[in-house]
Amino acid sequence: MSSITEDVSIENLSSLQTLPDSFTWKHTAADSVLPPSSAAVKESIPIINLSDPDVTTLLGNACKTWGAFQIANHGVPQKLLDDIESLSKTFFDMPSERKLEAASSDKGASGYGEPRISTFFEKKMWSEGMTIADGSYRNQFLKIWPRDYTKYCRLVEEYKGEMEKLASRLLSSILGSLGVTVDDIEWAHKAKNSGSKMGSSVIRLNHYPVCPEPERAMGLAAHTDTCLLTILHQSNMGGLQVFKKESGWVTVEPIPGVLVVNIGDLFHILSNGKFHSVVHRAIVNQTRSRISVAYLWGGPAGDVEISPISKIAGPVGPCLYRPVTWSEYLRIKFEVFDKALDAIRVVNPTN
Numbered sequence: 171m172s173s174i175t176e177d178v179s180i181e182n183l184s185s186l187q188t189l190p191d192s193f194t195w196k197h198t199a200a201d202s203v204l205p206p207s208s209a210a211v212k213e214s215i216p217i218i219n220l221s222d223p224d225v226t227t228l229l230g231n232a233c234k235t236w237g238a239f240q241i242a243n244h245g246v247p248q249k250l251l252d253d254i255e256s257l258s259k260t261f262f263d264m265p266s267e268r269k270l271e272a273a274s275s276d277k278g279a280s281g282y283g284e285p286r287i288s289t290f291f292e293k294k295m296w297s298e299g300m301t302i303a304d305g306s307y308r309n310q311f312l313k314i315w316p317r318d319y320t321k322y323c324r325l326v327e328e329y330k331g332e333m334e335k336l337a338s339r340l341l342s343s344i345l346g347s348l349g350v351t352v353d354d355i356e357w358a359h360k361a362k363n364s365g366s367k368m369g370s371s372v373i374r375l376n377h378y379p380v381c382p383e384p385e386r387a388m389g390l391a392a393h394t395d396t397c398l399l400t401i402l403h404q405s406n407m408g409g410l411q412v413f414k415k416e417s418g419w420v421t422v423e424p425i426p427g428v429l430v431v432n433i434g435d436l437f438h439i440l441s442n443g444k445f446h447s448v449v450h451r452a453i454v455n456q457t458r459s460r461i462s463v464a465y466l467w468g469g470p471a472g473d474v475e476i477s478p479i480s481k482i483a484g485p486v487g488p489c490l491y492r493p494v495t496w497s498e499y500l501r502i503k504f505e506v507f508d509k510a511l512d513a514i515r516v517v518n519p520t521n
């Protein structure tokens with residue numbers, strides 16, 4: 171293994187002509203990009219028109235079957251989606267030194283860097299990202315964009331506002347499919363009544379540069395999102411794949427103006443496992459770079475305990491997950507990663 175390969179860092183990926191060893195993944199058959207040949211029809215996650223009179227049922231079915239879906243007629247202005255995408259492009263097109271001025275001090279905090287999940291994988295991922303998790307992104311924007319700072323901060327805040335509105339609307343409808351409401355979740359009910367935010371939200375700008383050997387690389391490795399739900403805007407370049415037990419990896423083809431929604435671990439817990447947080451990943455390609463903007467929503471702050479909604483779990487069966495605070499769950503997730511839900515599962519539920 172040459173030492174050159176080990177020096178490669180993510181801010182320089184675009185300039186590489188060959189795939190360094192540290193970025194070369196050993197894909198196994200189970201990990202195949204292609205669905206099994208027996209799959210006669212090309213599957214895809216449901217596309218749901220939010221104005222459909224049956225929207226609640228459609229959302230419920232999609233959450234049960236896939237843990238992911240696409241939404242049309244969502245009400246987020248196209249200009250806002252275009253603007254956040256071009257902010258992302260402007261950022262990732264900057265020279266490495268400038269991007270590094272916005273480097274995050276800590277994994278998970280605001281700033282530029284590798285995906286947070288990278289610590290769980292031996293090989294490096296072919297992507298770079300900018301996390302907007304708390305107010306400190308403003309200082310980073312000020313450093314890199316002294317002239318456009320106000321414009322870009324305003325854009326981020328507007329994006330957050332629109333996404334939060336949409337996420338709340340989705341939450342209500344999806345809960346409706348289970349016969350419950352936001353008021354059945356104590357902490358969400360309190361937040362709603364006091365007019366305060368439901369909890370944390372994080373925006374992650376992802377960039378997947380053109381890759382010399384995409385079939386041996388990985389843009390973002392398989393994971394579930396650690397939140398209630400994620401709303402993802404992907405540029406017109408595909409790369410997102412969701413995992414379905416019966417089918418394997420299924421590509422989510424981008425449709426202009428349509429957003430992708432993923433069910434996260436927190437929704438999995440609240441629904442007592444009726445909805446599954448979807449395993450997904452991003453692959454890369456040889457011809458065009460790709461941008462995605464993920465809005466990860468939910469997770470109450472403080473000492474609030476999260477547990478399955480009693481109306482869902484109670485009457486029909488035992489609670490499958492023990493109560494856990496958001497900070498405890500995050501700690502568990504970043505210790506045991508894909509075993510986090512198992513770690514809080516009640517092994518022998520006694521009703």
Ligand SMILES: O=C(O)CCC(=O)C(=O)O
Nearest residue numbers: 374376409410452462464
């Ligand atoms: O880029 C994508 O399509 C997926 C991004 C993602 O899964 C994430 O940011 O958590």
Ligand SMILES: [Fe+2]
Nearest residue numbers: 393394395450
């Ligand atoms: Fe994700």
